[in-house]
Amino acid sequence: MLDRANKISAELVRIRRDLHAHPEMGFNETRTAALVADTLREIGVDVREGVGRTGVVGTIGKGNGRVIGIRGDMDALPIIEETDKPYISTNPGVMHACGHDAHTAMLLGVAHLLMQSYRQNPWDGEIRLLFQPSEESSDKDGISGAMAMIADDALTDADAVIALHVDSKHPAGLCRFADGYSMSAVDEFKIWVYGTGSHGAYPYTGTDPIQMIAHVLNALYAIPSRRVDPLEPCVVSVGHIKGGATSNVIPAEVYLHGTLRSFSQEIRQQLWDEVERAAKVCEAFGGTYKVAIKKGYPATLNAPEINKVMREVTADLLGKEVIQVEKAFGMGAEDFSYMTQIAPGSMFMLGAAIDDGIVRNHHTPIFDIDESVLPKGSAILAESALRLVRGG
Ligand SMILES: [Zn+2]
Numbered sequence: 001m002l003d004r005a006n007k008i009s010a011e012l013v014r015i016r017r018d019l020h021a022h023p024e025m026g027f028n029e030t031r032t033a034a035l036v037a038d039t040l041r042e043i044g045v046d047v048r049e050g051v052g053r054t055g056v057v058g059t060i061g062k063g064n065g066r067v068i069g070i071r072g073d074m075d076a077l078p079i080i081e082e083t084d085k086p087y088i089s090t091n092p093g094v095m096h097a098c099g100h101d102a103h104t105a106m107l108l109g110v111a112h113l114l115m116q117s118y119r120q121n122p123w124d125g126e127i128r129l130l131f132q133p134s135e136e137s138s139d140k141d142g143i144s145g146a147m148a149m150i151a152d153d154a155l156t157d158a159d160a161v162i163a164l165h166v167d168s169k170h171p172a173g174l175c176r177f178a179d180g181y182s183m184s185a186v187d188e189f190k191i192w193v194y195g196t197g198s199h200g201a202y203p204y205t206g207t208d209p210i211q212m213i214a215h216v217l218n219a220l221y222a223i224p225s226r227r228v229d230p231l232e233p234c235v236v237s238v239g240h241i242k243g244g245a246t247s248n249v250i251p252a253e254v255y256l257h258g259t260l261r262s263f264s265q266e267i268r269q270q271l272w273d274e275v276e277r278a279a280k281v282c283e284a285f286g287g288t289y290k291v292a293i294k295k296g297y298p299a300t301l302n303a304p305e306i307n308k309v310m311r312e313v314t315a316d317l318l319g320k321e322v323i324q325v326e327k328a329f330g331m332g333a334e335d336f337s338y339m340t341q342i343a344p345g346s347m348f349m350l351g352a353a354i355d356d357g358i359v360r361n362h363h364t365p366i367f368d369i370d371e372s373v374l375p376k377g378s379a380i381l382a383e384s385a386l387r388l389v390r391g392g
């Protein structure tokens with residue numbers, strides 16, 4: 001499989017650079033989706049367009065056997081690219097700064113490889129290539145690309161779903177796996193604390209929401225250290241506080257906006273409750289409050305039995321030494337998590353750092369990857385899907 005993937009590596013690079021030069025934001029991936037659909041048709045794959053709005057599903061195989069999904073996300077980010085690459089973004093203010101261009105190119109590579117396999121030795125069952133829109137953002141109703149594709153039956157009857165994410169901070173070709181919860185759930189919280197306000201020289205004549213927020217912040221930051229079991233990972237961070245306009249007027253309202261990260265559903269629920277308790281501290285100082293929780297992506301749950309197949313494939317194709325098993329990838333979030341709620345699934349991290357000492361973080365204007373990993377990613381996904389559809 002790896003030999004066959006290496007033979008198409010120039011084409012994978014060409015597609016990735018084409019997509020990189022033409023990035024599109026979530027649910028606007030029309031050019032990308034058209035390129036994907038056209039390429040799939042050329043390869044001979046059955047195509048369903050407009051799945052989850054701008055998503056595309058390619059299907060290889062049919063029958064009553066297993067149904068295996070492979071997911072690649074297609075969307076870009078609102079970032080002004082600052083690289084000097086010949087394939088720099090031509091869409092001002094939009095950039096493929098998370099590597100989803102590479103994911104899309106690799107999944108097209110998977111289509112090519114699996115179609116070859118199917119022609120040689122057809123399987124009973126379906127492999128579905130899930131070209132997903134809008135991973136990075138949700139629409140105004142909180143719908144992300146994975147949710148939209150699931151609602152459009154892309155994962156109906158799926159027995160397993162797999163994916164990878166390129167990773168610009170680890171050496172090219174390193175494959176990191178984690179069983180169980182591997183990426184975090186993400187929720188937003190907003191707190192409004194109300195007092196009466198007053199003249200800055202006469203604070204005792206009113207109630208001061210800025211003084212109250214100091215105590216609310218203490219209570220919030222004490223959630224991970226004093227309220228949650230230390231063996232349960234979670235994060236509470238405040239990123240935005242707004243209140244007041246000048247030095248000598250105590251305002252009547254302060255607004256605070258933050259993020260919550262957690263793995264298990266119990267801790268996720270606990271964080272929502274604890275934010276409410278922390279806000280309530282303001283009442284001790286005569287204030288009132290309002291809390292709003294905006295629920296985001298759930299935690300990504302990697303199924304050990306799927307990971308096992310992918311690790312075996314990786315060892316067979318690239319050697320055991322490229323495999324690194326970790327407890328979890330971190331407190332970042334991924335909407336692939338919705339797919340792992342439908343079917344047992346797994347996402348692994350494919351190291352793709354350019355080996356020149358420069359750190360090119362995801363979601364930054366200088367993000368870039370080592371393109372030599374493209375055929376490796378295609379080969380691992382294709383061979384894993386093949387073993388899974390054949391009952392491995
Ligand atoms: Zn991202």
Ligand SMILES: [Zn+2]
Nearest residue numbers: 098100135165
């Ligand atoms: Zn991403």
